[in-house]
Amino acid sequence: MSHNDPLRLGIAGLGTVGVGVVKIVRRHAAMIEARTGRQVAISAVSARSRDKDRGVEIGHYDWEDDPVAMAKRDDVDVFVELMGGSDGPAKAAVEAAIAAGKHVVTANKALLAHHGQDLALAAEKAGVMLRFEAAVAGGIPVIKALTEGLAANEITRVMGVMNGTCNYILTRMYDADLPYETVFDEADKLGYLEADPQLDVGGIDAGHKLALLASIAFGTQVNFDGVELEGIEHISIRDIEQAADMGYRIKLLGVAQMTGRGLEQRMSPCLVPATSPLGQLEGGTNMVVIEGDSVGQIVLRGAGAGEGPTASAVMGDVSDIARGIAIPTFGTPAHRLAPAKPARATVPAPYYLRLELQDKPGVLAKVATVLGEAGISIDRMRQYSHDAVTAPVIVVTHRCAKSQIETAREGLRATGVVVAEPVAIRIEKV
Template sequence: MSKDQKAAPLNIAVAGLGTVGAGVLKLLQAQADLIEQRCGRRINVVAVSARSKGKDRGIDLSAVRWYEDPVAMAADPAVDLVVELIGGSEGPARDTVATAIETGKHVVTANKALLAVHGTDIARKAEAKGLTVAFEAAVAGGIPIIKGLREGLAGNRVSEIHGILNGTCNYILTEMRTTGRDFADVLADAQALGYAEADPTFDVDGIDAAHKLAVLASVAFGTPVDFASVHIEGIRQVGAIDFDYADQLGFCVKLLGIARRTDTGVEQRVHPCMVPKSAPIAAVDGVFNAVVAQADFADRVLFVGRGAGAGPTASAVVADLIDIARGRSTPTFGVPADQLGAATPSPMESRRGSYYVRLMVLDRPGVIADIAAAMRDQNVSMEQFLQRGHSPGEAVPVVLTTHDTEEAAMQRALATIGALDCVVEAPRMIRIEQF
């Protein structure tokens, strides 16, 4: 091809015109010349599909074909690539991606749930046909974490990743810390501001972060995606009082996703953590996301940015489109899908570390001795003990931290403590991570 000849346009179809889908179309229109310069060809949107054709999305759709059915759109022979922005692990999203691959089309998706549940199978089928499945937008929005792990750290063995993977939870925890309000109040505000859904379950119960962690772990470790092995806890049980104690102890409370190689296999877990205030990730507040990767040659690498929103997520989608338009191809999860090495899941019970425990106990003689005995019987060693004031005969908060111990021993100790007649509420426990 001569300098004066242009490569054929890349014709794409977009399934789903919500916040992100509309953002993608706006970005492609606003940056059309820049994108053509960077990938050497035009990227043309030739078809779209969404639930409502008449909705005003602030974009002109008069020149594109409209499909009621995204699966039928995925089979359109005039389409080279399908962008799936429907969401969900099953139903139309899964069928649209499957049809795109079956009919020889590349796929770009922001669907972490689909990848967490079916990612390995999707990768195998696409790679068998020489197709690319790209998903930078599926994890941490505008942060280029997939490319960072898969390409930027390609010469490294990654031993651990941890991060703030859900902006809604990070916003709620930040507001609880800075305002002293309880979870329910801050959640209501987050919903009013559009940071949390009307049904916030996926966010506040840790499921969204777990989907993203499962995908990150596959890319980082070269293993099949294993969402079923992720231990998941949310933030509903974190109280305003916990932030006061965390501050006294030199910690900050974050919902983290953590995946690391251990002597017993690969552990994957999402739960509230207390992290030292000195840790870089402790300073990441509000709706921002952050991911830390520990690599053997690059050492520790920190990625920070906006984890959601039309602009950042659309930016990640378009970055994938440009890669494919230029002919850059990388195995979906960093190594060919048929070479992903199975890893033994490391059970949560084998986690070893320290713990923060908050109790509500009756203020009477012998209570602390009973608690200490329950911990001693499980070989759990107490490090610090905090009690605010005294109120004989009444319930008072007591907080303790432990030295490193096994999760299984800690859980047995908490079960015994929770059964004591002097303990009036279920014990609250937050794991301490010394990053």
């Protein structure tokens, strides 16, 4: 087929993103052809309901009830998978498309986090592209930056705030001085939460994205099971305020780095300096920070979700394919990706500790003793004035291992002077 023939899309899934893709193809057909040298057209669409009003005309595209059938159509060159879900129809249709020699563009982080290696191998074998810019950080072209622009760097660390809902909740708690539960309900009413909210607030969605970035950054097979996951459900307004008081913000931060002990992938609430780009990130915006041995630190910021931004990313991949750009799914050819060996322990860091102590003599001494016995030295400590029978104490430690923090927490419980479970949050150097 000549490059002067149109590149024909089959779009499976006509939710927010699918509709956005249709709109871009309709609005910018001439511009995309001028830039890529090839016309991009839609052959067929598929979704659960044909008759829903989507605010965009789709009647002149062929309709398919079955995405797998659409994936195999002779008049489809690129199968655009926007259905979602790690298994089921999305997986079946992507596999069918690859087997039929179609390129695939997807926004489906769950699918790739769970089956990325197998799908990338299949695409490689079939000689087709499998691309997923829209799956990570919405409109931010971070997959392209990491895979291509920074290809000559040994990546030392990738970090990101990649779940807009969590960042909205944490920012809103701080701005409005509201407890987690209240803001969670607000977010729910605003429609910000996934059907299963654990995907957002449990860090799973962001963890999927981190696993994809880590694969590209470190040349390893996607390993979502290796991501240490911790959500934001236990973050209290108290912690947010007291962190702020010491110059920090709390973010659901993903961090991936290769260490001597293996690949470390963490998605967890962290304290970051309030004046850092990550600390200043408010609301639903996403940010990815990439550190390379030559380039130093690169920060990318933009909308992490929504019709326009996500469709922009999908169409960026489609434009690449129209231009004939061939890139392995995870940067390195899939057969050369090494199995990821999860790190047995995380890189040491300072920790923020919040302790609720009995208000009586000798209590602070006991705390100091327990921390000292765990080998933890104290950078800063603040006791806040209080009118209750318990005294809130904030400790910022020097760098220590997570295992030392666990030891200290056990020791603190054993003293009987802590009246609530001690809170420990990592302070990430950004």
